[in-house]
Amino acid sequence: MDIVGKRRIFLSISLVLVILSAAVLVTPGLNLGIDFTSGSTVTFRFEGGDPGTVRVKAALDRADHPEAIVQATGDNQYFIRTDDLGNTGLDAITDEVALMAEAPATVLDTSTVGASVAEDTVRNAVVAVIVAAVFVMLYIMYAFRTVPSSYKYAIAAIIALGHDVLIVLGVFTVLGMVINAEVNAIFIVGILTVIGYSVNDTIVIFDRIRENVTLAPAREFRSTVNLSINESITRSLGTSLTTMTVITAMLLFGGASLRDFLIVLLAGVIVGTYSSIFIAAQVLVLWEHRALLPWRRTAVSS
Amino acid sequence: MNRFRGLVLVAILVVLSVVALAISEINIFGFSRGGDSALGLTLGLDLEGGTHLVYRAVPEDGRQPTQEDMEGVRNIIDRRVNEFGVSEASVQLLGGSAGTVPDRVLVQIPGQTGAAITLNFGADTVSARTLEAFFHDNLDRPDAKVKQNENRSLNVQLDKIRAEVVDRNGNVITPSEADAWREAIIDWFPVALQVGYILPDIIPPAGGDDTAVDPVTAEVGTLPTLEDVQAAFASVGRSDADIDQVEAVDGLFSILLKGIDTRTTDDEGNPILGEDLRILNALREIGTVQFTSSQGALTQWIIGGGIQEAKNLIGKTAQLEFRYRECGDLLPPSSDIPWPPDGLSVDEWASARCTNPAYFTESATEIDAADLDDAFPDISGGGIPRPVVTLVFNDDGADAFFDVTDRVARQGDRLAIYLDGEELVAPGVDQAVGGISGGRAIIEGGSFTAEGVRTIAIQLRSGALPVALDLIQERNVDAVLGKESLERSLVAGGVGLVLLLMFMIAYYKIPGLVASIALIAYMVMLLAIFKMIPVTLTLSGAAAVILSLGFAVDANVLIAERTKEELRSGRSLLAAISAGFDRAWPSIRDGNVSTIIVALVLFWFGDRFSTSVMQGFALTLAIGVLLSMFTAFFASRLLLRLVATSRLGNNLNLFVPVRDRGHQDQQGEPAVGGNA
Numbered sequence: 001m002d003i004v005g006k007r008r009i010f011l012s013i014s015l016v017l018v019i020l021s022a023a024v025l026v027t028p029g030l031n032l033g034i035d036f037t038s039g040s041t042v043t044f045r046f047e048g049g050d051p052g053t054v055r056v057k058a059a060l061d062r063a064d065h066p067e068a069i070v071q072a073t074g075d076n077q078y079f080i081r082t083d084d085l086g087n088t089g090l091d092a093i094t095d096e097v098a099l100m101a102e103a104p105a106t107v108l109d110t111s112t113v114g115a116s117v118a119e120d121t122v123r124n125a126v127v128a129v130i131v132a133a134v135f136v137m138l139y140i141m142y143a144f145r146t147v148p149s150s151y152k153y154a155i156a157a158i159i160a161l162g163h164d165v166l167i168v169l170g171v172f173t174v175l176g177m178v179i180n181a182e183v184n185a186i187f188i189v190g191i192l193t194v195i196g197y198s199v200n201d202t203i204v205i206f207d208r209i210r211e212n213v214t215l216a217p218a219r220e221f222r223s224t225v226n227l228s229i230n231e232s233i234t235r236s237l238g239t240s241l242t243t244m245t246v247i248t249a250m251l252l253f254g255g256a257s258l259r260d261f262l263i264v265l266l267a268g269v270i271v272g273t274y275s276s277i278f279i280a281a282q283v284l285v286l287w288e289h290r291a292l293l294p295w296r297r298t299a300v301s302s
Numbered sequence: 303m304n305r306f307r308g309l310v311l312v313a314i315l316v317v318l319s320v321v322a323l324a325i326s327e328i329n330i331f332g333f334s335r336g337g338d339s340a341l342g343l344t345l346g347l348d349l350e351g352g353t354h355l356v357y358r359a360v361p362e363d364g365r366q367p368t369q370e371d372m373e374g375v376r377n378i379i380d381r382r383v384n385e386f387g388v389s390e391a392s393v394q395l396l397g398g399s400a401g402t403v404p405d406r407v408l409v410q411i412p413g414q415t416g417a418a419i420t421l422n423f424g425a426d427t428v429s430a431r432t433l434e435a436f437f438h439d440n441l442d443r444p445d446a447k448v449k450q451n452e453n454r455s456l457n458v459q460l461d462k463i464r465a466e467v468v469d470r471n472g473n474v475i476t477p478s479e480a481d482a483w484r485e486a487i488i489d490w491f492p493v494a495l496q497v498g499y500i501l502p503d504i505i506p507p508a509g510g511d512d513t514a515v516d517p518v519t520a521e522v523g524t525l526p527t528l529e530d531v532q533a534a535f536a537s538v539g540r541s542d543a544d545i546d547q548v549e550a551v552d553g554l555f556s557i558l559l560k561g562i563d564t565r566t567t568d569d570e571g572n573p574i575l576g577e578d579l580r581i582l583n584a585l586r587e588i589g590t591v592q593f594t595s596s597q598g599a600l601t602q603w604i605i606g607g608g609i610q611e612a613k614n615l616i617g618k619t620a621q622l623e624f625r626y627r628e629c630g631d632l633l634p635p636s637s638d639i640p641w642p643p644d645g646l647s648v649d650e651w652a653s654a655r656c657t658n659p660a661y662f663t664e665s666a667t668e669i670d671a672a673d674l675d676d677a678f679p680d681i682s683g684g685g686i687p688r689p690v691v692t693l694v695f696n697d698d699g700a701d702a703f704f705d706v707t708d709r710v711a712r713q714g715d716r717l718a719i720y721l722d723g724e725e726l727v728a729p730g731v732d733q734a735v736g737g738i739s740g741g742r743a744i745i746e747g748g749s750f751t752a753e754g755v756r757t758i759a760i761q762l763r764s765g766a767l768p769v770a771l772d773l774i775q776e777r778n779v780d781a782v783l784g785k786e787s788l789e790r791s792l793v794a795g796g797v798g799l800v801l802l803l804m805f806m807i808a809y810y811k812i813p814g815l816v817a818s819i820a821l822i823a824y825m826v827m828l829l830a831i832f833k834m835i836p837v838t839l840t841l842s843g844a845a846a847v848i849l850s851l852g853f854a855v856d857a858n859v860l861i862a863e864r865t866k867e868e869l870r871s872g873r874s875l876l877a878a879i880s881a882g883f884d885r886a887w888p889s890i891r892d893g894n895v896s897t898i899i900v901a902l903v904l905f906w907f908g909d910r911f912s913t914s915v916m917q918g919f920a921l922t923l924a925i926g927v928l929l930s931m932f933t934a935f936f937a938s939r940l941l942l943r944l945v946a947t948s949r950l951g952n953n954l955n956l957f958v959p960v961r962d963r964g965h966q967d968q969q970g971e972p973a974v975g976g977n978a
Contacts, residue, residue: 043783108783114774117356128907128916132900139899143892185915189842192919193849196900200853200893204860207889235863242805242859243852246798250848254794258787261845 001233003277004226004285010278014163021170030169031176033081033184036122038115040085042093046076048103056080059100063093071180077108085112125188129165129195133158136199144206147213152287157202160280164198164271165191171267172260181260190261194268197243201236201276208232209281221288225281233277240273306944308936316823319830343833345412346840346918347777349791351784352412356396356775357617359405369403371768379407381764382615407771409616419480420756421487422455422602428491430456436490441483455602484603489561493599497585499525499553500592525553526589534584535559538577553589562599601681617771619722620761622671626706627716627728630654630661656716656728664718667706673699675741677762679755682746689755690746691762700741708737719745721758791844798848799825802855810862812956816945817858820937824854828929832922842915843922850926853894857934860886861942869957875946883939890934894927901927 003010034041044056053070056078060068069081085093090110098105113121137154144150168191175181208228216224244266251262326342347354359367359375367375376393383391391411395404430448433456437446447459501524526534528547535543535557543559563577575583578599585591632655634641642651643661655661676694695703710717711731718728727745731738745758803821806814828847832839865882873881901924908917950956 106780107778108780109778111777112775114772116358117775124907128904131907132903135899135903136896139896140892143888143895186842186845189845189915189919192900192904192916193845196849196897196923197852199896199900200856203893203896204856204889207892211885211888231867232863235859238809238859238863239852239856242802242855245801245805246848246851249798249801250791250794252794253797254790258791258794258841258844261841265845265848 001230002226003229004222004282007278007282007285011282014167014275014279017167017170018163021166021173024170024173025166028173028177030173030183031181033182033187034111034113034118035185035188036118036183038084038113038118040082040089040110040112042080042082042085042090042110043073043108044078044080044094044097045106045108046078046097046101046103047106048101050076051097051101053078055100056097059097060093062100063096065089065093068093084114085110121185121188129191132192132195133161136161140203140206143203144210147210152284153206153210156280156283156287157199157206159283160202160275161195161198163275163279164194164268167271168194168264168267172264175260175263181263184260186258186261187264190264190268193265194272197268198272198275201239201272202280204235205229205232205276205281206284209284222285225285229277229281236273236277240269243269306940309940309944312823312933312937312940316826319826322830322833323826343829344836344838345784345788346838346843347410347412347784348779348841349784349788349839350412351779352410353612353779354775354777355409355411355613355616355773357407357409357771358774359407360770360772362770367403367405367769372404372407374768375407375771378764378767379409379616382760383409383411383612406774411612418460419458419483420455420602421458421600423491423598423600427494427598428456433458433487436487437483440490441486484600488563488600491598491600492558492560493562494597495557495559495581495594496596497531497555497557497594498592499589501525501590528555530588531555531557531585534588535581538580538584540577540581553592613773613776615757615760617773618761619767619770620764621720621722621766622674622762623720623723624667624669624671624703624706625664625718625720626667626710627656627718628663628665628713629656629715632714656730662716667717668702669695669699669706670702671762671766673702674762675699677759679759680744682744688746689750690744691750691755691759693743693745693762695741695743697741700739703741703743704737704739706737707731711736721761726758787841791841795844795848799851802851806855806858810859812945812950813858813862813865813942816941817855817862817938820858820933820941821851821854823937824930824933825851827933828926831925831929835925837921837925838918839922840915840918842919846919846922846926849897850923850930853897853927854930854933856893857886857890857930858938860890861934861938865942865957869954875951875954875957876943879939879942879946883942887935890931894931897927898924 050072053072057068057070060066060070060080060082065082067083071079071081073079080093082089082093090107094105094107137151137158140154140157141150144153147153172181172183172187176183205228208231209225212219212224212228212231213221219227247262247266247269250258251266254262323342359372361367372395376395380391380393383393391409393410394408396406396408397404430450434446434448437443437448437458437460443460445460449457449459528545531545531547532541532543535541535545540559543557545555545557548554548556562581578596582591582594585594630643630651632652642648642655646654673696674693675696678692680690680692682688682690706717708731709715711733714730714733716728716730719726729746750758799821803818806817806821808814810817828850831837837843861883863882864886865878868878868881868885869875901920904916904920905924908920945951946957
């Protein structure tokens with residue numbers, strides 16, 4: 001199977017996806033949760049039956065929280081997002097919704113994040129991802145020191161990683177519009193998981209390339225890459241299929257609390273597997289043949 | 303079997319792990335792990351329920367808090383949280399990248415979204431164990447945990463108390479559960495009363511508990527009889543009391559009755575006379591009471607706890623200040639000024655001179671809150687008990703307190719007591735009494751509630767925070783929700799794992815089966831490690847477990863695929879397994895090491911996030927990935943070799959499907975058991 005030869009198709013698909021993701025990220029942008037915007041969330045469970053979103057919203061209006069966003073999450077449960085409730089706000093809205101429902105409203109879970117924390121979270125998340133990426137690059141350079149210009153492997157892996165993260169963010173933006181999926185702390189964990197998976201998956205393919213380059217240094221690089229991809233594709237699919245099986249099972253049987261996280265993971269595994277084969281390895285080929293920068297391009301037969 | 307020594311090691315580890323997981327509570331030479339949770343694992347707040355609070359130090363007058371300040375903050379909060387009756391709470395300092403001072407405090411309180419009831423039977427008549435059993439068996443609340451406080455009151459921790467629900471008109475639709483419990487406890491636990499009468503002409507000697515001497519002039523000359531006492535009880539509607547006359551002494555009765563309601567307010571909150579006092583009054587009407595003592599009456603019933611109280615308790619600076627308040631002059635300072643000033647009447651002036659800030663001045667006193675030895679919630683004596691805070695000073699404090707109160711008494715001034723800049727109370731001192739010695743004082747604030755005094759007492763006892771704190775982040779997870787999340791995650795994880803194993807076996811046959819066994823061993827060891835370290839398992843930790851499981855699967859898939867390839871190229875089974883592993887190992891190693899690098903970076907950054915999500919994830923991931931490398935190296939590799947040398951190894955179809963094997967099949971079955 002000549003995957004390297006068809007790289008234009010795959011690179012184009014990725015380019016389109018990346019551009020689309022970037023576009024939705026700019027506008028409308030991610031549906032940021034309180035970890036990033038500050039404010040409070042409350043999850044209520046109504047013991048006396050489902051009161052309906054409209055009545056819950058009305059009760060919150062009465063409790064002086066017209067900005068509240070109300071979302072039914074099933075099992076007579078409602079997820080509510082408001083401005084910072086402070087010290088007394090929770091009691092006020094709990095009273096008001098219980099009054100409305102004429103039955104006890106159990107507060108399952110509350111969370112309040114102050115504005116300064118929210119700022120810190122964004123900055124720290126970005127810095128953490130960058131620092132992690134730099135260290136991974138350094139390690140790849142070290143691990144691939146036996147092949148010529150190992151930094152190319154490191155950079156290609158990071159390009160694939162950025163591709164994966166960007167597309168997963170794009171997918172999540174769309175989910176934010178469709179099912180109100182919110183970016184919260186656990187979402188960051190999801191992205192980190194995708195990073196871990198993506199790097200690992202890329203390294204497995206690069207390992208094959210490293211092995212084949214060492215075995216037959218004289219072979220044309222693009223043939224080596226193509227051979228390596230073909231040799232490791234069953235493993236790639238085997239691993240991602242098994243991982244996806246577990247994630248899908250958890251998605252179907254698990255609770256709502258992990259739903260968004262698992263969707264991120266599922267998207268990450270699919271994109272991560274795809275990018276290792278069709279992006280990371282192709283970037284190496286393009287680079288090897290100086291095709292990354294058009295004016296320095298040498299002839300690349302395809 | 304030297305070649306399989308690694309396998310024996312893994313087998314031993316797995317057996318140890320199973321044992322570690324099977325014993326829910328391990329306790330060896332003071333090394334204790336586990337608890338009553340599932341498998342004895344330490345669960346995070348999102349799985350167990352609990353409260354997570356982050357406070358930030360507020361710089362005062364431009365002064366940044368120092369390291370010592372923050373350590374002090376941590377210790378004091380630690381003490382407060384412990385006094386609050388919370389076990390396993392964690393208080394840690396956050397922030398402060400290399401070389402700077404941490405500026406945040408993370409307080410994690412497991413299971414504290416629920417509520418607590420503080421109750422007091424007056425004496426050690428009911429043990430914590432008895433009350434806990436009562437909650438478990440009679441009130442059907444297996445979640446109740448009872449412990450005794452220092453001042454002998456009992457603290458009941460509950461996941462939740464169903465609050466009362468009122469409709470728009472204020473009618474109670476569902477009464478609070480706690481009200482019903484109170485009734486049940488009052489009805490269940492007996493109160494033992496003793497009353498002794500004397501003839502009124504005898505001067506009562508001092509003695510007896512709770513002496514209530516009252517020379518009431520009724521029925522002079524004879525002591526009340528059993529019938530009189532019975533009639534007295536009947537008159538307050540308590541003919542159910544079990545009354546005995548103690549033989550040896552006339553006029554001494556012991557009474558056992560249940561259900562004494564000592565509430566001092568009615569349902570509307572108006573003060574009423576508690577039933578205990580009504581009984582006492584009835585007993586006084588029939589004779590001269592020498593003494594009464596009662597044991598086991600419920601004298602205190604405070605529903606508190608929960609997040610609100612915790613927040614009040616933890617974040618307050620608790621700066622206690624005693625200030626000397628010099629009231630406005632009672633008499634005109636000179637004859638030509640109209641007095642009282644501002645057209646006030648003499649009566650108005652008498653109170654305004656000490657309560658209106660326009661007329662008094664205040665100055666600091668020698669009384670230092672650091673001289674406070676103890677502070678505890680109490681109930682004032684007198685007709686209608688009120689919640690008070692009793693202060694106990696050390697010698698220095700006692701002396702200073704005497705000096706100040708002496709001056710207050712002589713000058714007719716006030717002693718103003720402030721907590722965090724808020725006036726609690728500003729009492730005067732009776733001129734006839736003079737200075738108060740002995741170093742004990744009671745603060746009785748007009749707005750004190752029973753919950754309030756408990757909180758104040760704990761704050762005072764634990765000391766004042768060196769810096770002010772601001773609550774910047776808060777998260778509470780209901781214990782019930784946590785339990786549901788845990789159960790669902792476990793079910794989902796279980797289903798996922800079973801599907802995974804089925805897939806592996808169906809697709810990879812014997813290598814898949816071997817991988818499955820290795821994965822099960824992996825999971826068992828991973829959980830055992832989590833239990834023994836212990837690693838707090840959170841939802842994000844669960845995510846890391848999934849990811850590391852993915853890595854463990856990947857390692858096995860890599861080995862299996864490479865082995866297949868080697869078989870295809872015509873090697874013998876054992877040689878193929880060896881070569882396959884050797885080929886797979888570099889990518890297993892590199893992939894896992896880069897993931898460990900990511901985990902380390904996250905762990906390093908984790909404490910800047912004001913949340914334990916990152917660090918939990920990173921730690922779990924690092925452990926999981928390290929273990930997956932270990933399992934791949936020892937269990938998967940050696941187990942595969944072991945199976946290959948067994949009779950299963952003769953059937954190559956179980957290792958590589960025929961269609962995959964290519965042309966070299968025709969050359970016959972490769973030699974098995976060769977020199978791998």
